[in-house]
Amino acid sequence: MSEASALPAGYPAQWEADVVLRDGSVAHLRPITPSDVEAVHRFHAGQSDESIYMRFFAPLRQLSDRDVTRFTNVDYHDRVALVATVRGAIIGIGRYDRITPTSAEVAFNISDLYQGKGIGSVLLEHLAFIAWEAGVDEFTAEVLPQNRKMISVFSDAGYEVSRHFADGVVSLTFQIQPTERSEAVRLSREHRAESVSMHSALFPDSIAVVGASRRSGSIGHHILSNILAAGFNGAVHAVNREAMEVLGLPAHARVADIPDEVDLAIVAVPAEEVLNVVADCAEAGVKTLLVVSAGFAESGPDGQQLQAQLLAAARAAGMRVLGPNSFGVINNDPAVRLNASLAPELPPPGRLGLFAQSGALGIAVLASAARRGLGISVFASAGNRVDVSGNDFMQYWIDDDSTDAVGLYLESMGNPRKFSRIARRLASTKPVIVVKSGVSSYGVPPGHRARPTRVRPEAFDAMLRQAGVIRVENVHQMFDVAQLVVHQPLPKGNRVAIVGNSDALGALTAEACVSWGLEVAHGPVSLPSDASGERFAEALADAFADAEVDSVLTCFIPPLVTLDEDVATAVRGAALLSEKPCLATFLGMRGVVERLSGTTDDGRDEVVPAYSMPEDAVRALAAATRYAEWRARDRGIPLRPVGIDREAAELLVERVLEESPEGRRLTLQEVTEFLGAYGINVWGSVPARTVDDAVAAAEAIGYPVVIKSVAPLMRHSPGLSGIRVDLRTEAQVREAFDGLTERLAPMSANSFVVQRMATPGVSCVVRTDEDPLFGPVVSFSIAGPPTELLGDIGHRIPPLTDVDVSDLISSVKAAPMLHGHRGAAPVHRAALADLIARVSVLADNLPEVASLVLNPVNAQVGGADVLGAEVTLAPTPRRKDPGRRTLT
Known part of the structure; x- marks a missing residue:
């Protein structure tokens, strides 16, 4: 469909989506239009006889104009069709035709050249999402028995498929309502595809540096020089229209002139030339673009428009984009040795994955890691984050055996809901440490695609805690935590032993432990300043052997008699014999120190991290302890309250927004009807x-x-x-x-x-607000001064589990009032949790709920009574993480 083609009336632009396919490439999904007649003819003409027969049950080598016109003219309600395109050409078609008010027949046709890339699965997922919103709850399909690929598309999607064979055709029927299994399949496929899409950026077989210059001060020259100096194990090509060779490599005028297939093209040309380079790379079949060029959205409106054109051109060609304004990527895997960045040297290899957005911060992050001796597995900078983001790299790190912990420096967040669910999965096996200074629009750098947000910082903190993420305030703290979680086992509890050679330093360490919620269970033990290395070793052995101790903190000032090396040797030796974490404070020393490194009996490398001050060590230990507690906890089960009539609530929403397109506050009668559909009973009142x-x-x-x-x-x-x-x-x-x-x-x-008159109880407030960036944010508090004056409010981001709801109730400081404070009867906590669960599910299901406030909720011995409620509906932009795979 050309850009000049007029869109038909009622064209649902919200159904358009860019999706990552199974091989990591990108395809564009959109509704079919009448102007697609010629494109459908071309698509059909390119199909094999077998594929045509599988789709139409007949050898229709050519479709009639009448048939194609019927295929391309749909009403987007009872007849819906989507096309998948790459470089403007149709590579797949999926459609459904409603046969009853609640059922529809679905059919697919996938290009022979693109079969096996998951296009059928993506089309089914999007059609099911559209149909479910339109009131269809069942799909049927007729498939030839030999068409096993199409049969597997339905069965592998997580649906319960029933089959009936008659007249040589297999009839399939299945419910399309999202289930736990179908959601798991969808998210698993998204994870695999996005993880694979990072492979061409991190493990390219062939690289082209576009803008490679012979001028030593140019960015292109630096990038090419760094790639060669690192000893990259693949093919490297220089692209320069005005040179015959660059740094000893023959220069090509265009990427399309390179005889090899290019996986990664690094673009280092002026911003105004980038779109021509993108077109050249598209022609050459490049998989990923790394754009280090600046001058895009960070430079103003013209640059912002240029950045949008860059993204559209790249996605239309099936390419992913890292940047623009990126610092580059580094992969320390010895099989790759990739330094496609502005860093002059590869950092030492290690087990920490790092992601930063801006180039300046990339330099600072890598320099700080090098000073501490922290080894890096993968480093990436997303620049303006026009496409590839930290979410994509987290998807990769979930399966990366070379990475044990991840550090993210985030200047902005484009899709918090997706970040939360991916981070939760990654954090379940690997620590995720995030530096993020704030969430307001003031904290979004120029050029970053991010919606404004109205949430309080506490809600952002709650989202990170909910996902198991370790949040820190700066790079210094990130590496304090990283050097602990990468090199030491996680604590099994919050009980700490303190051993040192200074009463003052021991007391300072103990005070820091108390302030960070750690329990000093052993010591502080202060040895004489002239104690021998053997005496240090004995004291440390006693601390590690104490069954009441989970972690050991050592803190030493430079000894007057004993050598530093002897103390370090004693610490290292004691730590290697134990499975408990150990941290060392040596005044003036920080990082991964060779004297504190060793190998355990089972051959495992282990390092005791060193800190210059005890407060740094205690803060890092407290963060690791909280993370270990989160990881050991039961995650709970997704909320599925009974007695919900979602359709009735959706009909009320549609009715109200038809009458008031800009939205409005519901009347008391409407509130009662609306909340009643979700099993929330609002007490009546009479004016x-x-x-x-x-x-x-x-x-x-x-x-x-x-x-x-x-x-x-x-x-x-x-x-x-x-x-x-x-x-x-x-x-x-x-x-x-x-x-x-x-x-x-x-x-x-x-x-x-x-x-x-209600039974005496505790007045609470339950609310949810739809945020442009975060989506629904559910809040809970005790009514009155705790809410109004003290801001004692807990927040969570749906979807929630039962454990999340329990944590939300307990998160407010006034929570003891619910549990029988000063002799009062405890409230019915299960009833309160059920009420919050229903609000959470309602908010997650219905983005049109701009605001919902239950105030007061009377939590008492016999239940939780909703005595007052207000609901405001409003049209809302499409959420950043809808229930279907899409790049945002």
């Missing part, structure tokens, strides 16, 4: 404009009752009471109404409702 109204309402509801102001002022003035409770007679109702009116009328806060 009372006069005292007689209040009396009549009390008589209808039944005593005892409460009268409360519902004016907005009262919700934000915790010191101003607008409620009278436990009213048991008409006289009490009249007195309460008149008293509240007299006090609140001058403030225009005399809007009252009458409600049944």
